[in-house]
Amino acid sequence: MVRFIAMLVGAAFTFVLALALWGTVSTAITDPAPESAEHEFHLHPKDAELSSAGFFGKFDRRQLQRGFQVYKEVCAACHSLKYVAFRDLEEIGYSEPEVKxxxxxxxxxxxxxxxDTGEATTRKNVPSDHFPSPFANEVAARAANNNALPPDLSLITKARHDGPNYLYSLIGPGAYRNQPAELVKEFPGSKTPPGLHYNPYFANLNIAMPPPLTADGQVTYTDGTRATHEQMSRDVAAFLTWTAEPKLESRHAAGFASVVFLLIFCFLAWGAYQNVWRDIKH
Structure with a gap:
């Protein structure tokens, strides 16, 4: 009797779930959600063509150092890098004295x-320190950025879909532009509010951050590379890809070694199978 009741309850539960699923699917087919301005005018990120992309990707140390320069001279005024220590820069080619x-x-x-007094103060940074925040607290950060909180960039390329390409496209040439007249005409309520900037690569098309890179030569690279807008965008995207996954190269190497091991193991297992069963007639 108990088993019969349990089966009955299970069947009823399954029926209710199937009914709810059918209702959701039928509604989505007969009455689809209207397209939003974000859906129609949002652009997919462009390919940054970073050397770290792909299964066998590796970091270009010179590019990472150029990207650090862009972060230091442009991005660090608003964005923190709290999960990265100064001494980590040795991994991208800086010497110990340079890091100090x-x-x-x-x-x-x-x-x-x-x-001596117990009062708050500041001190010079040492290599073991993490990059300090440019603002004392969240209130100060919002007050300086039109009430928008600049995100920490340590893991930004992991926190965003297609992160490296997204970041490259978001600040690259042509990202900040005038709002299309068709957008305002089709979606009157989508006009970019005062204090925001139209950017088709941003999730809702309107971003609080003003254009961080505005002209060629904004940064003077120490290695002599010509600092075009596109080059600076690509370099800082590469650097922030490294901050988010500094062990990417070792992970790729470990993955490749694992695949080779599995292939050899499969070959040996097949050979052992053939040897054990070679005299057995089927």
Whole structure:
């Protein structure tokens, strides 16, 4: 009797779920959601063609150093990099003395406490410190950016779909543009509000961040590379790809070694099978 009741309850539950699923599917077919301005005018990211892309991708150390320059001279004024320490820069080709100099000369100093008075103070950065935030707190960050909170960039390429390409497209040439007249005509309520900027690569088309890169030569590369708008966009995207996944190369190497091992193992297993059963007649 108990088993029969349990089967009956299960059948009823299954029927209700099937009914709800059918209702959802039929509604989606007969009455689809209207297209939004974001859906129609949003653009997919362009391919940044980074050397780290793909199964066998590797970082270009010179490009990472150029990207760090762009972050330091442009992005660091608003965006933090709190999960990266100064000493991590040795992994992209900086020497220990260079890292010490970068940490010591960084514009923002690390918050500290005066041991004599107990009052809040700051001190020079050392290689073991993480990159300090450009703002004291969230309120100060919003006050300086039209009430928008600049995201931390440590993991930004992992936090966004197709992160490296998205970042490259978001700040690259042609990203910031005038709002299309067709958009306002078709969706009158989608006019870019004051203080925001139209960017078709951003999720809702309107972004609070003003164009960070505005002209060629905004950064003077130490390696002599011509700093075009496109080059700077690609380089900083490469650098932030590294901050989000600094072990990418070792992961690729481990994956490749695992695949080779599995192929050899399969070959040996097949050979063992043939050897064990060679005298057995089927």
């Amino acid at each position: 100099a970068i940490a010591n000369q960084w514009v923002i100093e690390t918050p500290s406490v005066n041991p």
